[in-house]
Amino acid sequence: MKKFLTSTVAASALALMLGMASARAEDAVDPNAKQGGAITVTYKDDVATLDPAIGYDWQNWSMIKSLFDGLMDYEPGTTNLKPDLAESYEIAPDGKTFTFKLRHGVKFHNGREMTADDVKYTIDRVTNPKTQSPGAGFFGSIKGYDDVAAGKTEGLSGITVVDPYTVKFELTRPDATFLHVMAINFSHVVPKEEVEKYGADFGKHPVGTGAFKLAEWTLGQRIVFERNPDYWHKGLPHLDKITFEIGQEPIVALLRLQKGEIDIPGDGIPPAKFQEVMADPEQKARVVVGGQLHTGYVTMNTTMAPFDNVKVRQAVNMAINKDRIVQLINNRAVPANQPLPPSMPGYDKAFKGYPHDVAKAKALLAEAGHPDGFETQLFAMNTDPNPRIAQAIQQDLAAVGIKASIQSLAQANVIAAGGDKAGAPMIWSGGMAWIADFPDPSNFYGPILGCAGAVPGGWNWSWYCNKDLDAKAAEADSVVDPAKAGERDKMWSAIYDKIMADAPWAPVFNEQRFTMKSARMGGADNLYVDPVHIPINYDNVYVNDVQ
Amino acid sequence: MIPYLGRRVMQSLLILLGVSLITFALLYLLPADPVRQIAGRSATPQTVENIRRQLGLDQPFVVQYWHYLMSLLSGDLGRSYIQRSEVTELIVSRLPASLLLMVGAILCELLIGLTMGLIAAVKRGTTTDQTLMVASFVGVSAPQFVVGLLLLYVFAVRLGWFPIGGYGTWRHLVLPSLTMGILGAGWYARMMRSSMIDVLRQDYVRTARAKGLARGAILFRHALPNAILPVVAMIGIDIGIFMGGIVVVESVFGWPGIGQLAWQAIQRVDIPIIMGVTLVSAFAIVLGNLLADIVAPFIDPRIKLR
Amino acid sequence: MSAGVTSRPTGAATSVGSPAGRSVLEIAGLCVSVRGEDGEREVVSDLSLTLKRGETLCIAGESGSGKSMTALAIMQLLPQPAARISSGMIQLGEIDLATLNERQMQRIRGDRIAMIFQEPMTSLNPVLSIGRQLTESIEAHTDLSSAEARRRAIEALKAVRISEADSRLKQFPHELSGGMRQRVMIAMALALKPDVLIADEPTTALDVTVQGEVLELLRDLQREHGTSIILITHDMGVVAEMADRVIVMRHGRMVEEGKVADIFARPRADYTRELLAAVPRIGTGAGRQDLGQTIPKTLNQVALVDDLHVGFDLRGGFFGQVNRRVHAVEGVSFSIAPHETLALVGESGCGKSTTAKALAGLVPYQGDIVIGGRNLSGLGRDERKAVRRDVQMIFQDPYASLDPRMRVGDLVAEPLLIHGIASKQERRERVATLFERVGLSADQMDLYPHEFSGGQRQRICIARALALRPKLIIADESVSALDVSVQARVLDLLKELQREFGIAYLFISHDMAVVENISDRVAVMYLGQIVEMGTRDQVFSNPRHPYTKRLIEAVPVPDPAKRRPRFARLDQEIPSPTRKIGEPPPKLTLKDVGNGHLVAAS
């Protein structure tokens, strides 16, 4: 082993941090916070599972974060990594070995102390094909992953339990995103005995180390979390109880919020109510706006004529009137010109993208041999507002001569069409769009723009595969040294600029988060637009009407 | 009676078998891949294939269906692809809400429909009759989602008499039941009216009048039991309509029943749930028809079950 | 006055004690009108009558004469809102019923005037027990407790001679036979000892043997209670049997009124005379030549039926297997010669119509049917179709057997078209000839069936049957639904056609009088088998089988002077032809008692 890189926690927003975790975490507790109280949060869709290895939905993502903890986490309301269950970590200079020191005395909800064995078990379980985890692919850089994925063996050779409080990960390549991977839900630590006890039903009986524990789950109706009194992070959580009510239409949720029956409408402010809310100063005051690691885009199948011609793709980019589409969704987004959202490291502020220019687009089409345009199909998911946005795009395309018919289908059908090389010429990504799993520029590349995703059943719906860029991406990801983070971001910016030159996508907008809360909710605004805890950071918010 | 029941149960099982086969075939033909839903976007093709193999989705249709059928026979509806829970558990947890809604709706439609039909039949040819019949047609012609949204707007949002959706108290039940019931009430009103008019023309009603019975006795003792029979037969058929309506009404009112479960499952090709809900619905329909047939002899002693 | 009338103690029946001859019900100038599509129309015009205590008044008439409307008007049960009493007075004692409102009328109905209807099956509520239906009318008019009402109900049932009255109360109408039901109706009507009983065609829907029993019961009850009866009937036999006085109605007007003996002996109105002349009578079947004493068993028979079986399987049990069988026809054999009329008689459900249908190829059968020397069962499709030309059928209901959506000319031409006979023009000519032959005019060819009256429609059916020049015509109750006067003329037409074309008839009927009138030979069927067969004279003048005797006896004689002696009641109900699989009914053997007169050994 070479010299370990060590570092103290940096305040820098963008830098990778290494660290000896410290009392700083405890310090982070809001001094104004009041202890106790209960809140009610609503969701329309059912919560499928609370198993961190499986849950990958909008609703359960942050619920799982409150029930479980990973080795790493982010500072509340930010994208700044910090150690969580790990007390500190070390990264070998080659960027291929990560060693985590675990916090002592962290207990699962069942009372047992969490150890390094649990960490290994957790990652082994997620990567085991039998678990059918949608997140298994994140762990592809750990040694032995391929054998596990192929079912040849049960456990990753790259994870070593050094002692009960030390766990070592060996990677096959330097991976700058690895600490982020250690912060996503899939790597949140689960106790083996409980998983084995409940088997496939563990998702209905989650046991973790998190700030809350599951108190009640009435299927299809209600999930109740109660405070974990033994939570290792002293002073958290503030709330005693969170009730999630399921199956509530967003519009109903908002009406109930206005009547003071609930505290957070989990699905946000429904478009129909948006203006009413914003027009009322009292209500507007309770709305928190923030960025989101989201981009809505149109994919063009680069293997399919006429989109195999870059000029056509560029023409489409110029044809779409993004301002109009933003207007359609009540200005709750900002027009996008590149794949990365503005709050993502690596976002190229200097990049101007393609202007909305109908004449130029027509000229490009003519150059490409389609002076009269052509006919094509635009797929979109069939939930509001996606059919509407698709229709707006359709009209813009029509203006330059492209006649796109809309296929508005169930999510699963659109995904299937995208994963089929001859399936869908164009897809509007809304509803299935890319919200980053973790705040790192690489997250927007691999599966959706890299060669790895351009396979049958993959998510690279534009079937854009540029070997050069793949190599450059690998190069960028091997820059593990946090000191070179800025350099790495530039590398990524260059990659995305090149992608935009090839224009497999037409980025349309980046959604803004508008979270609304009841008057009694307290805590910093950024807790309500936490980039990773959606809709809110349950662990850190509090209510004002308790003693 | 016993042989009759035995035969009917056999027939019902055959029908359920047919329903399962057709649904399974439709889902097999679905141009969406459930495995991709499960595997997530970071999955490698190998992971996808692994999962496909584990779920047996790489097998030919016949084999898949056979496996499904075999586990079905042992009472196992399988596990949800997305939710990973037992489908039986998911359905059982949501069934009470749907049943409650169905009971509420049946009460609504019987109460409204039969009353309207009875009054219209007695007052046939009058303005009351015509008004009631137009009203019944409006009920039959109104799309449930429009009715639901309208009731929600007027009684929950504007007047605030009822909660704006949700589940729990009887107050939550009123609007969804009414929404579901209005359609049926229209049919029942029409049916009751024509059935009642028909019965009132029968010789035995004339006999009853010739005996000097009072109007009420004739109407309720002699006419009603005869007129109600086609209505009872209708309740069996009705359950099928309910099962469809439940998808819409539960979604409008956020009612945690199997309709919402089905709708979400269809969106995400969660085949075991779709199969489960379809089978449960078909079972309910078959059971409803069977019950209607079993009840019939108690209303009309001429009917013999054999 | 004839001896028959005086022999009945009409006046002596006034056990109530009121002086004989006092009127109970008086109708004066009654007019009933019905509103139809083309305005109001009078169906009863200026009717006046008086009903005396203990008397039986018969209102006789053919369909559309307004007799039922009169009855309903008395009860204030006219179909609402179309029909109403436009003028007149209906005086029951001191009360004018025509002026009462519904509530007041409710107290009268059932209590002081009771009514029984034609069809006992539909007149009883199918979903209520006999007991419930009996007691409710008692409870409606008296203050009796339910236990007492029940006792009264049992009494009433006993009075109409229903055995085990106690347990019958729990039964439902469908569990009773037709005769039983009508007795229940009578019990219901008489339970409260009304002053007046209106009986609207009380026996028309019943088999002739049952009719006899019911009529007799009515007579007995009247004697006991002294009830005044208005009996409405189209059957002059029933009139002769029952009436003290008769009113003959036609087109809503009273044509004639008088004592029964006078009406029958000295009818004044032409209509009454014609009516009486048209009534078929047993024993007047003269005018038919006898075909000789032996039945020629030769090949030139038009039709030969040998050991015919027709059965219907009933399914049941766990797997819906066949477990019972209706033995509708069970080993019937007969033959029909050219020019001959074979009558098949028997009561409902005896299998006579099924036999006809088998012969016409409408139901599958076992056994042999030989038409014109060719056995149908051995033939192919086209040959069978050709043979079918020789057998044509006329049905009971002339309206139901003509497709209402086709012009009658086309209907009559259809058989020619199907069998590819003649060109279009020739067909039209032939049809015109046929129309004229059956007494219709050729210019009626373009009309639709509903534009004809019942008799005319039956003529169309006959023309249609004749179109193919068949050797055999099956007439299945073909005149039963017609009014007597029309019936007589259709029968005449049939006879004429037989003389002219030499057609053989298989004439199926339940009406012994009609049968006697038209047939050469008669076969009596009972429970799917023939119990007696012979020439008309053999069967009618020398009936050997008890069932045949009973059938003949039961026919009411349209002559008040010849009232029948008391009619023996049958103790048990007719057994069912439905049997379990593997238990066929016992087979009867026919014995020749002389000259081909075959009788089943019983």
Place this chain on the structure above:
Amino acid sequence: MTSPIAPDLSATGRLPARPRAGVWRQLLKRRLAVLGLVIVAIVLAGAILAPWLTGYDPNEQMFDGLTLEGAPLPPDAKFWLGTDLLGRDLLTRILYGARTSLIIGIVANGVALLIGTLVGVTAGYFRGWIGSVLMRFTDLMMAFPALLLAICLAAVFEPSLWIVAMVIALVNWVQTARVIYTETSSLSEREFIDAERTIGAGAPRILFRHILPHLLPTIIVWGTLGISTTVLLEATLSYLGIGVQPPTASWGNIIFENQTYFQAAPWLVFFPGAAILALALAFNLIGDALRDILDPTQRGRA
């Protein structure tokens, strides 16, 4: 003959006129049926004349059709029924939506009627194993919750106007089949059919010349009533987002696209909702009147 006895008088004039004669005239005598006819005529005229009735393109998303905040405009002089969430003229969309509803109503219902009649007649007339098989299949289809089946079918095919029509037809023939079956069974037991057999008429002749004409009223009645069912089912499928593809307007998908705005912009739900209701009501009213006029089993019940 000079007999005074009731002659075989022709009863012409007393009996109701030939059932099919003057259906129109009879229909026009009924106020409610006339109301239905008027509504259908209006919708039909609106659908056919749509391009002339409005100056807008149904799919044109107008820049001045939305507020700056992206909200739809309420009814005013320019947009009579307001605009939708994409800034399109609602009146224009409703007019063009009528085309969709009518096409689906007529095509889907026609196909359903055809299937139902074929199945019903075949099973009802021939009985035997073929009848059993057909009716058991019909029972099977009855056991499907219609909407669920339609949703599954719609998911299997790529939805388009015609596919939606076919899906609806596949779901909706069952009722017709049952009714036609019952009617055919009882018709084939009628005496005049027996009479046809005795004169040697074959199955095709009996079916086409004698049974079908009698079924015609039922088919017409069910056809009319079926249109309303079909229109409603299409609306429901569109409401669930699996119907006719955008931007083709259909009353159901207008509501689907705009339903969340039912408070902020009630006209977006109210007008198309009222249109669906009115059209379904109209066909029901006409169908009901036709049933009274044509269907002998129901005659006089009104």
